[in-house]
Amino acid sequence: xxxxxxxxxxxxxxxxxxxxxxxxxxxxxxxxxxxxxxxxxxxxxxxxxxxxxxxxxxxxxxxxxxxxxxxxxxxxxxxxxxxxxxxxxxxxxxxxxxxxxxxxxxxxxxxxxxxxxxxxxxxxxxxxxxx
Amino acid sequence: xxxxxxxxxxxxxxxxxxxxxxxxxxxxxxxxxxxxxxxxxxxxxxxxxxxxxxxxxxxxxxxxxxxxxxxxxxxxxxxxxxxxxxxxxxxxxxxxxxxxxxxxxxxxxxxxxxxxxxxxxxxxxxxxxxx
DNA sequence: CTCATACTTGCATGATGACACAAGTGTACA
DNA sequence: TGTACACTTGTGTCATCATGCAAGTATGAG
Numbered sequence: 001x002x003x004x005x006x007x008x009x010x011x012x013x014x015x016x017x018x019x020x021x022x023x024x025x026x027x028x029x030x031x032x033x034x035x036x037x038x039x040x041x042x043x044x045x046x047x048x049x050x051x052x053x054x055x056x057x058x059x060x061x062x063x064x065x066x067x068x069x070x071x072x073x074x075x076x077x078x079x080x081x082x083x084x085x086x087x088x089x090x091x092x093x094x095x096x097x098x099x100x101x102x103x104x105x106x107x108x109x110x111x112x113x114x115x116x117x118x119x120x121x122x123x124x125x126x127x128x129x130x131x
Numbered sequence: 132x133x134x135x136x137x138x139x140x141x142x143x144x145x146x147x148x149x150x151x152x153x154x155x156x157x158x159x160x161x162x163x164x165x166x167x168x169x170x171x172x173x174x175x176x177x178x179x180x181x182x183x184x185x186x187x188x189x190x191x192x193x194x195x196x197x198x199x200x201x202x203x204x205x206x207x208x209x210x211x212x213x214x215x216x217x218x219x220x221x222x223x224x225x226x227x228x229x230x231x232x233x234x235x236x237x238x239x240x241x242x243x244x245x246x247x248x249x250x251x252x253x254x255x256x257x258x259x260x261x262x
Numbered sequence: 263c264t265c266a267t268a269c270t271t272g273c274a275t276g277a278t279g280a281c282a283c284a285a286g287t288g289t290a291c292a
Numbered sequence: 293t294g295t296a297c298a299c300t301t302g303t304g305t306c307a308t309c310a311t312g313c314a315a316g317t318a319t320g321a322g
Contacts, residue, residue: 009180009181009182010177010180010181010182011181012181012185012189012192013177013178013181013185013189013190013192013193014189014192014193015181016176016177016178016180016181016193017173017176017177017193017194019180021176021180023176023179023180024176027166027172027175027176029166029167029168029169029172032163032164032166032167032172033163033167035158035160035163035167036160036163036164036166036167037160037309037310038160039310039311041158041160041163042148044158045147045148045152045154045155045158046141046144046147046148047144047147048154048243048246048247049140049141049147049150049152049154049246050140050141050142050143050144050146050147051140051246051247054143054144055268055269056268056269056270057267057268057269058143058144058145059144061143061144061145062144062145062147062148063148065310065311065312066311066312066313067268067269068269068270068271068311068312068313068314069310069311069312071268071269071270071271072270072271072310072311073310075270087318087319089268089319089320090267090268090269090318090319090320091267091268091269091319092268092269092270096247098243098244098246098247099243099244099247101240101243102239102240102241102243102244103240105236105237105239105240105243106236106237106240108233108236109232109233109234109236109237109240110233112179112229112230112232112233112236113229113230113233115179115180115182115229116179116182116227116229116230168279168280170280170281186298186299187298187299187300188297188298188299196280196281196282197281197282197283198298198299199281199282199283199284199299199300199301200280200281200282202298202299202300202301203280203281203300203301204280206300218288218289220289220290220298221288221289221290221297221298221299222289222297222298222299223298223299223300
């Protein structure tokens with residue numbers, strides 16, 4: 001089912017900046033910042049590949065930094081909605097939210113494609129010179 | 132067509148870190164770093180929403196930082212494969228590579244899902260406690 | 263109550279990065 | 293050849309961040 005709304009594409013970057021689109025919300029800087037550190041990505045990959053909730057100490061064993069650093073990184077990943085922390089007794093268990101991330105990435109991909117398709121040859125008063 | 136290969140899921144994060152998967156390559160830190168700055172995201176969004184190649188000065192008009200800063204940001208986005216620069220006379224034209232980005236995001240989403248599906252209940256010597 | 267376990271938080275430090283301004287490079291045009 | 297235009301690159305500054313170590317908190321066991 002196509003619920004596509006064809007919007008005239010912005011003729012200039014300045015106009016593009018003003019025209020609000022779902023893309024602006026989906027290009028979430030805080031999400032990408034969370035994924036922009038090697039240690040954090042390693043932790044997230046471990047959790048996804050492991051497929052279960054893991055303790056902080058357990059996760060610290062898979063990267064070379066201090067346990068306190070791992071603790072902070074996991075807290076940040078949780079704040080970004082990439083993992084979920086739950087306290088079990090004296091242990092903290094972090095579980096991957098891979099499904100949520102995959103869904104967000106797919107939504108973003110769809111919106112990018114939708115933006116690219118919004119402009120047809122000849123539109124935008126000739127300002128659009130797609131080849 | 133399912134070409135899914137069922138791999139035993141890593142029982143511990145440490146084992147997970149050792150077991151190489153396409154996920155490790157797809158979780159590209161340099162890509163996410165490029166997307167982890169508000170000015171860069173704004174420039175990229177402008178280009179995608181505009182749908183055509185734009186000059187540096189034109190793009191600088193849509194954000195509040197100096198032209199030199201915009202120039203550097205665009206160079207970085209190009210290095211990350213998010214946009215493509217081409218010199219036209221004395222003008223530099225940067226074009227969005229939205230399709231490439233969308234494809235990368237979709238690949239990553241698929242791999243995340245594949246990792247999550249690799250483990251079946253009862254596998255991993257009982258170490259996998261998915262609920 | 264005491265102690266060990268499992269984290270979290272405070273703090274100092276070194277590295278990275280975003281920025282503005284100034285100077286340099288390359289191209290078109292007169 | 294000179295000048296304007298469109299960027300790019302050099303440099304210094306300020307803020308943020310990743311890290312290690314030390315101290316603090318919370319929970320379970322004895």
